[in-house]
Amino acid sequence: MGDVDIVCLLFDGITALDIVGPYEVLQRLPEADVKFVARAAGEVRTDNKFLALVADCSLADITSADVLVVPGGFATRALERDESLLEWIRAIDTTTTWTTSVCTGSMLLAAAGLLRGKEATTHWASLERLTEYGAIPTSRRVVEQGKIVTAAGVSAGIDMGLTLVARIAGDEYAQGVQLGIEYDPQPPFDSGSVAKAPPAVVEFLSELYSARGLSN
Amino acid sequence: MGDVDIVCLLFDGITALDIVGPYEVLQRLPEADVKFVARAAGEVRTDNKFLALVADCSLADITSADVLVVPGGFATRALERDESLLEWIRAIDTTTTWTTSVCTGSMLLAAAGLLRGKEATTHWASLERLTEYGAIPTSRRVVEQGKIVTAAGVSAGIDMGLTLVARIAGDEYAQGVQLGIEYDPQPPFDSGSVAKAPPAVVEFLSELYSARGLSN
Numbered sequence: 001m002g003d004v005d006i007v008c009l010l011f012d013g014i015t016a017l018d019i020v021g022p023y024e025v026l027q028r029l030p031e032a033d034v035k036f037v038a039r040a041a042g043e044v045r046t047d048n049k050f051l052a053l054v055a056d057c058s059l060a061d062i063t064s065a066d067v068l069v070v071p072g073g074f075a076t077r078a079l080e081r082d083e084s085l086l087e088w089i090r091a092i093d094t095t096t097t098w099t100t101s102v103c104t105g106s107m108l109l110a111a112a113g114l115l116r117g118k119e120a121t122t123h124w125a126s127l128e129r130l131t132e133y134g135a136i137p138t139s140r141r142v143v144e145q146g147k148i149v150t151a152a153g154v155s156a157g158i159d160m161g162l163t164l165v166a167r168i169a170g171d172e173y174a175q176g177v178q179l180g181i182e183y184d185p186q187p188p189f190d191s192g193s194v195a196k197a198p199p200a201v202v203e204f205l206s207e208l209y210s211a212r213g214l215s216n
Numbered sequence: 217m218g219d220v221d222i223v224c225l226l227f228d229g230i231t232a233l234d235i236v237g238p239y240e241v242l243q244r245l246p247e248a249d250v251k252f253v254a255r256a257a258g259e260v261r262t263d264n265k266f267l268a269l270v271a272d273c274s275l276a277d278i279t280s281a282d283v284l285v286v287p288g289g290f291a292t293r294a295l296e297r298d299e300s301l302l303e304w305i306r307a308i309d310t311t312t313t314w315t316t317s318v319c320t321g322s323m324l325l326a327a328a329g330l331l332r333g334k335e336a337t338t339h340w341a342s343l344e345r346l347t348e349y350g351a352i353p354t355s356r357r358v359v360e361q362g363k364i365v366t367a368a369g370v371s372a373g374i375d376m377g378l379t380l381v382a383r384i385a386g387d388e389y390a391q392g393v394q395l396g397i398e399y400d401p402q403p404p405f406d407s408g409s410v411a412k413a414p415p416a417v418v419e420f421l422s423e424l425y426s427a428r429g430l431s432n
Contacts, residue, residue: 023232024232033266052269052272141402142404163404178403179409179413179421182319183403183408184357185374185408191390
């Protein structure tokens with residue numbers, strides 16, 4: 001196995017954990033080379049502006065990838081209509097072994113036409129919107145359809161990353177990565193999905209996302 | 217409840233998920249204000265150099281915090297002897313409601329003298345080293361000792377963040393944050409702790425960390 005070229009998309013309005021979760025897992029692949037890319041090289045700010053991440057490369061600098069990771073965030077709703085970004089995603093996808101997304105990053109894969117007729121997932125609040133692009137909403141945490149792998153909201157990118165490491169480097173290696181990041185989750189509540197969270201909590205968040213135009 | 221001033225420490229050689237995990241959770245507190253701080257304002261690079269995060273503030277800019285988050289990474293071994301950083305940590309701690317760490321960030325709290333006689337945790341490979349500073353190694357995922365909260369390796373900062381949100385804003389609010397980041401973990405393996413991982417995997421990683429001077 002030679003270098004694994006991992007390309008992580010950044011943009012203003014990103015949700016930081018969407019990209020840092022899979023990055024932290026995938027960079028532990030043997031011979032991993034990771035590049036962070038945005039429309040222009042330089043800083044992008046998270047949705048709340050609190051954190052800047054740096055893209056070392058511009059879209060024009062990157063013409064191929066073994067693994068493409070497209071994160072989400074409130075900004076994706078507008079980026080679904082950004083034809084030059086979608087064109088770049090389509091072009092990179094023709095070169096990848098794996099094309100992946102976390103959270104509403106899948107809305108960009110969908111808008112680029114890559115999910116037509118395929119099962120896919122996204123953040124729970126946006127799930128039904130996948131049908132607008134001919135994808136089949138699927139509420140699993142990680143959805144594999146050939147080389148396209150979509151993950152559910154925000155933290156699901158960690159599980160997606162481990163799934164990919166297993167595909168690329170084998171189960172035992174992936175178990176080592178899981179131990180390396182001590183990923184033995186013990187959340188203090190069991191409220192991480194619509195099916196498990198208290199109804200009042202689901203309702204409060206659904207209204208918040210609806211007000212931001214992220215759900216149907 | 218007024219603003220919650222959250223201060224996240226950055227340094228070259230950081231493990232990105234150590235800080236982005238708790239950041240992603242804590243920034244969802246009502247009235248959260250988050251500042252990223254490093255010795256000097258500007259970019260810091262992760263352990264592998266692949267990702268740069270931006271500190272908007274220098275240590276000198278920050279003189280207090282409601283919540284201090286100290287992350288880990290391979291760099292902490294050297295930073296344990298960085299007296300000016302330890303002095304800053306001690307000074308901020310005198311102002312905090314919560315002083316927290318993720319992974320080997322607790323070695324910096326320990327080196328600063330804040331963990332003497334207290335139970336604490338860190339990345340599993342460094343756990344016994346806590347005794348060098350008079351702390352009591354404790355292999356729980358999140359260890360609360362009064363206002364000091366230490367979390368285990370890398371991904372444990374997400375669980376720590378949710379624990380803190382519950383303390384600060386209540387259980388129901390924390391459940392909402394958990395649903396917001398769709399934290400319903402489903403790792404493809406059950407290999408996230410030394411007790412659960414296959415022995416060969418534990419041995420391989422133990423040798424790796426030992427070679428890097430992170431274990432005893």
